[in-house]
Amino acid sequence: MTDRTSESISWEETRALIAARIPQGVIDRLRPVPAGALRHLRTPLRKLRTELVRELSSGDRGRYSTAYDQLAALQLAGILAAATPAEALEWLTSRRLLDVTWPRPGGGSSSPDHHTVLLTLLAPHRDAAFHRELAGRLAAWLPARGDAARWLITQGLALRSGAEPPTTDGYVIGWLREGRLMGSHHREIGEWLADQGLREPVPHHHSLLSWLRTQPRLAEFTRRAFEVPDAGAEFTESPSTCGWAESLAVVAAEGLLDRAELIDLCLGRLLRGDRPGNLRGFLRLYAVLALDADEILARAGDHVRLAADGAPGAAKAAQAALVSVAERLPAELFVELTGAVLARPEKGLATVQLGRVDAALRRDPAGADGLLPAVAVAFTHPLAAVQEQALRLVARHLSHAAPAVAGAVRAAAADLGPALRPDAHRLLEIPAPPAEPQSDAPVAAVRVACAELPAAPAGPLDTAERLSALMADRVPDPGEFEVVLAALVAEHHRDAAALRAALAPLAARRAANPDRFPFIREVGGALAVLLDALTGRPQAPRASLAVLLGMPAFMRTLGVVTAVRVHEAACSAVEAPVPLLLATPTAGDGTIDPAVLLDRLAAYRTAGARPSPADLAQALLRVAPPALPAVRAAAAGLGCELPPDVAPPAPRRFHTQTANMPERLNGVGRAAAPVVRIAPCAPEAAPAPEGVTGLLHAVPDPAEYARFVDVPSTPAIELVQFAWVAPWHPEAVAAHGVPGAVFRVDAPGPREPNPLLPRLAEVPGEFGPVCHLLLAYGLTASRAENRTAALDFLLAAGAQGRLRPDLLGGWIAALWRLSVAKPNRVLPVLAEAARAGAGRTTWAVLTAVITESATEPGRRGLADALVLAAECAVAEGIREALPALDALSAAGAPARVRAESARLAAILTG
Incomplete structure (x- = not known):
């Protein structure tokens, strides 16, 4: 060579x-x-x-x-x-x-x-000094999340040159991942270097444990592993493998690591907390280390702090460790542990601790003075079952407490839920307070003032600035969208050159490539098409409009209406500018004052302009139905074609898809796993109209599987516009929102919460069964933000006298029977509604749920519903018959259901 x-x-x-x-x-x-x-x-x-x-x-x-x-x-x-x-x-x-x-x-x-x-x-020609310095620089560069390729190069340089790179986060993550591969026939970089003749031969490792035993910086890397973010995820392996947790425990037992230091490092990491995926690995290590009694007692304070403030899994492990040495635990630490655990919301931790306290007091009644005040912490627990267990424990042991302690515990009983206070008065011998007079007069409905639209932009420059912000917004406000769109059309008609100059900087930032279909149906993408049209670079808006109106059925959602209107405005700007938009709302609920719309039509007549089809159809949907005849007559005088005078659909039939019913075949010809749901059926009537009106009439097919397993056609950016499409027809709007709500019950869903319910609560139309079904789905959504939105809807509709609690309760019970509604989601929201002043509304909803569920007394969560109903009855002074309680008190019902039914019956008849 x-x-x-x-x-x-x-x-x-x-x-x-x-x-x-x-x-x-x-x-x-x-x-x-x-x-x-x-x-x-x-x-x-x-x-x-x-x-x-x-x-x-x-x-x-x-x-x-x-x-x-x-x-x-x-x-x-x-x-x-x-x-x-x-x-x-x-x-x-x-x-x-x-x-x-x-x-x-x-x-x-x-x-x-x-x-x-x-x-x-x-x-x-590169010397060892070059390699050592480069290894150190690469280790410092490695990102905290790790970089396998650059880590391999770093490690190879270090092995070749004898360097000891700094233990940066990225370098440690790479070391952990390298070790995890050792049980998978992995060849480490040292073996490869030996094959190239660049170092002495090294043994091949068949396991992580074998590899760890040869690591020269084992202790240093192990300490850093408890400090690096996301390192715990590398510790998580299936129980059948000898992974990081097991291997570290073994090398500690062999003396290669200090076991006491390893335990302290693990406890410290658990105390600092982290996301569940990371903590799971450290919890696994804690379990594998299997601390003995002396090791637990030496770190009892750390365990108490972990039980008080740690993540649920860590708290459970700490509690179990302390319980295992309860007889040797100092009394003051056991009292501290009891108060700390009972202040947490987890039922399992509380019931275990109360059981241990009961056993301790049976063993040594003299501990009552210290333990009973700690037990009284559970009187404020969010779960009534825990409160009741604590109350009965206190009642059993209160006689052993000093008078001052007993008085303090009795005073704390005032924090118990309303349903348990009568029991507290009886069991703890507390004098009952005088009854407060209750009024049976109905609560007057509150008339909520209509919100105002945002102020219109002041001239071309303000319009351009607000358009830029609107296009960048992930979920644009519908009011801001409407006033900016109206300003763009009006300013273009008034002075197209001035508007083009104001929009020029924004247009310059636009990509030269035309927008593809998934983009043009969103508000930002549609506005980009309009921007191009207003600045002399039209991107075939008429063709885009045809695409939007010709979409397949599963993508024909109300969110497309907004995009259609914007594309239509782009077409008008290019072909025949109009003086103003007809469909711009005049109020913050999406409605139009009929008098204002008549004035706009008169302006069209004066200018000799013809309304655009989508703009006119949207305007008519925003006018109160009694005023429609006069408005349609005025529009007909302009010589334009009017949309059909057909009322939007208000579904009254519903499809129930159970787990035993087969779904339609999916797009690849395979049978799909059923999505259990209840969804409205489209009314059987004449074929749906065309255009915007047709989009509203095209109620989603409740049996169409694809509409309920994903939400590509109903992201938050579209859902936020739904309610304003037809503010006088919320039932039709809600029917379009049900697929997205079904999806959000089990799936985490998009990052943005579902904005439909808060907007729907503001519209003036009547809420019927579909709106209440949508609300029931919202109350059991997987994300807390969506449940909060449902709570806001419930409170607003209840205050306005527009909520039908019996209808809502019936839907919750129906979804509950299908195991769609989760009681641990629905009941806390209803409890929050009761605390917010809607106690009677909550009671009415719960009575419907209880009545509909009486035939299945064993259904999970029913006892908790009875407890919440009892709290509402006590708080609101409700005294009325509830026939369903007879069936729930029968011998075949679970013991707790019978007990809670009897308590509720006693409250209602007392």
Whole structure:
């Protein structure tokens, strides 16, 4: 082979090698040449990188491909020509060069070969000092989340040069991941180096434990593993494998690690807390370490703090450890543990602790003075079952407490739920307070003032600024959207040149490529099309409008109405500008004052303009039904075609999909797993109209599986516009919102909460069965934000006298029977409603739920519903018959259901 170590190489030859795209060609030519002999290439290489990166942003696919294919060869040339470790690091970690694919000689490409990159760095003319410094710099660069490729290079450099890189977060994460691979026939980088003749042979490890026993910096890395974010996720393996937790415990037992230090590190990490996926790994390590009694007692204070403030799993583990040494635990720590655990919301922790307290007091009644005040903390527990258990425990042992302690505990009983206070008065011998007079007069409905629209933009510049903000908003406010859209149309008619000048900076930031379909149906994308039309760069808005109106049925949602209107405005701006929009609301609930709309129609007549179909149809949907005849007559006088005079659908039939009913075949011809649901059916009537009105009439098919398993057609950016499409017809709007609500029951759903219910509560139309079904779904949504939105709807509708509690309770019971509604979600929201002043409304909802569920007394959560109903009855002074309690008190019902039914019956008849 020809020795080329001293042979010079020109820039032209190097540029040709890079243009040839093959990384190995660059390596073969440049690797034998010392970096000093390549100094003349460094500046041209940096300039070439800038040039190629610029080509990547050209927007031309051919130029992009040509530039991209040269990046890997360029990166290797830069690494080989680097004079210092800092320069080599810059080429290794350049953002646009990270992990670029390597073109193959015969065509195609492959993932980058990082072993080859390492071998390139280990060129014979690079000394150990260069490798040590580069290893340290790379370790410091590694991102905290880890980077497998750069970690491999770092570790290879360190092993070759004897370096000890700093234990940065990224380096430690890489070490943990390397160890986890050892049980999967993985060959570590040291073995590869030995194969290349770059170090002495090393043994192959078949397990993580074997590998750990050979790690020279084991203690150092282990300490850092408890400090690095997300390290706990690397500790999580299935119980059948000997993973990190098991292996660390073994090496600690063998003396390679200090067991006491390992326990302290683990407890400290659990005390600091983290997201569940990370804590799970440290909890596993804690369980595997299996602390003995002396180790637990030596750290009893840490365990008490963990039981008080730790994550639920960690608190449970700490409590179990302390319970195992309860007889040796100092009394003051047991009292502290009891108060701390009972202040937490978890039922399991509370019931276990109350059981241990009961056993302790049976063993030694003298402990009552310390323990009973701690038990009284449970009187404020969110779960009535825990409150009742604590009350009965106190009643059993109160006679052993000093008078002052007993008095304090009796006073604390005032914090018990209303349903348990009569029991507290009897069991603790507390005098009953005088009854307060209760009024049976109905609560007057509250008339809520209609909100106002945002102020209209003041001129072209303000319009442009607010349009920019609107397009950047993830969930644009419908009021802001309406006033900005109206201003764009009006300003274009008034002075198109001035508006174009104001919009020019925003238009300059727009990408040159036309928008694709999934983008043009969103508010931001549709407004971008309008922006192009207003600034003289129309992107075929008429074609986009046809696409939107011709979508398949499963994508025909009310959110498209907004996009259709914007595209129609773009068409008008290009073809025949109109003086103003007809459909802009006049109030903050999406409605239009009929008198204002008549004035707008008169302005059209004066200007000789014809209304756009979608604009006119939307305007008519926003007018109160009694005023429609006069408005339609005025519109007909303009000579335009009116949408059909057909009332929007108000479904009265519902489809129930159970777990035993087969779904329709999905798009690939496979039977789909059933999505249990209740959804409204479209009324059987004449075919739906065309255009905007047709979109409202196209109620989603309740048997169409695809509408309920995902929400591509109903993201929050569209849902927020639904209510204002037809503010006088909330039943039709709610029917379009049900698929998204069904999806949000079990799936985490989009990051943004469902905005439909809060908007729907503001509209003036009548709430019927579909709105109440939508509310029932909202009350059991998986995200707390969506349940809070449902609570706001319930309170607002109840205050306005527009809520039908019997209807809502019936839907909750129906969803409960299908196991769709989760009592641990619904009942806390109803309890919050009662605390917010809607006690009688909550009572009415619960009586419907209880009545509908009486035939299934064993249904989970029914006892908790009875407890909440009892609290409402006590708080509101309700004394009325509830026949369903007879069935729930029968012998076949579960014991707790019978007990709570009897308590509620006693309250109602007392």
